Amino acid sequence: MGKRIVFIWLLLAFAWVAKSQNYMIKGIVTDSITGEPLPYVAVILKGTTIGATTDLDGAFTLSSSSKVRTLQVSYLGYTEKELKFVPGKAEHLKIQLAPTSINLSEVIIKPGKERYRKKDNPAVTFIKNAIARRESNDPRNHDYFRYDQYEKMVFAMNDYQPKPKKDGKAGKFDFLTEFIDTLEVGKTILPVSEREKIQTVYYRKDPKTEKRVVQATKAAGVDEVFSRDGMQQFLNEVFREVNIFQNDIPLFLNRFVSPMSTMGPNFYKYYLLDTVEVAGQKCVDLGFAPFTPETFGFTGHLFITLDSTYFVQKVKLNVPKKINLNFVGGMTIEQTFDRAPDG
Structure with missing residues (x-):
């Protein structure tokens, strides 16, 4: 009888230890600027091969019994992030990834070496939303x-x-x-x-x-x-x-494609660079550069408010050096805007 009791006690002890080491990690990964969910993000336990990828809604689920308590989250075009967690309290994680800063001049000089995609690109989604509201924002x-x-x-x-x-x-x-x-x-x-x-x-x-x-x-x-x-x-x-709110801009006896043009996503590469404050408004610094540097487009920055209006607070345009404009060696155009009383 005594042996049976000891045997049962050992089984219960083993079951309790095993249960204490298993845990679930659940969460969602989003863009820190736009709040858009990020699909196909790699989420792994640091230093291991245990991990998962986010679905189309940016969600992930991970089960493990590892003693590692640090998540490593990485995604192309974003700064890698490490996050410490507590087992049993990591089933509603909200992880934000910041877009990697892009040097626009480097993009122009070496466009062939850069991997750029339009599909599932938060920057492209953001500019499309801004373009959809350009009529209401045009002074x-x-x-x-x-x-x-x-x-x-x-x-x-x-x-x-x-x-x-x-x-x-x-x-x-x-x-x-x-x-x-x-x-x-x-x-x-x-x-x-x-x-x-x-x-x-x-x-x-x-x-x-x-x-x-x-x-x-x-x-x-x-x-x-x-x-x-x-x-x-x-x-x-x-x-x-x-007038950046038109599809093209007549300049130097040529017609340049506006970064706010309806064909902009097919002409320009867009980059979510940072969040900054312009005239007291929190804005997204959206960088852009033409796919082909020799075409009549601009490089520069759009500073767009981080709200549902997508109001263009400021714009800075530069003429790429590779465009042959005869007597023009370089040009910078800068415009700032204030909201009208009616919005």
Whole structure:
């Protein structure tokens, strides 16, 4: 009788130990910026081969008796994450992965070496949602709007590099070095003529009316460059108003594809880079670059509010260096927007 009791006690003890080592891990993996579920994410117990992948809803289930207490979560295009857990309290995990920062200039230089996909890409989903709401966010669809415009036009000797005299004596034109400037696009120039203008533009939808009020102007150098017959008309045609809410943007006598174009996802690569604050609004920094650098598109950033309106708070456009625009070596366009009282 005594032996039987001991035997039963040993079986119960073994069953209790085995039960204490088995545990379930359940959870969902989402994009830290958009909140979209991420499918096919690898979730493994660190240092083991025990793991699972998320389904189309970003959910996963994992069963193990390992003593490891750290999850390793990895996904292409996202920063790998490690998460400690407590057995028995890990059945409702909510794991967020942050998109990996992308250097847009590297994307342009070496497009063939980058693996980019449109399907199941949260960045593509995000821009499609923004494009779907562009009509309501376009200022020109409101009854009234106004904006302040600053423009600076410079005619200059490009990549000016003064040559030093061999005998070390001062040259006849050495004084020109005092006027050398460096543009934001990184080029050293010697300005010949420069003009700046600040104006306020008032727009009414019906009847369609547009009025420009010049607030200030400044000119320096050989101002006659701007005053020649047909020159100002030519400049007005080359440097047109930029409206990102249209499918294409006329500029430099060419038509560029807007990053907010309905064909944008087929023309551009989009990247969820970060969340930042712009004018007090939490925004997604959405980077973009053309699939083909030589085509008429832009590289840059869209700063879109992280809410259901997908309001474009700010945009920065750059002309890729590989585009041949003759006299244009580089250009940056920056626009900021404020919400109208009616949304």
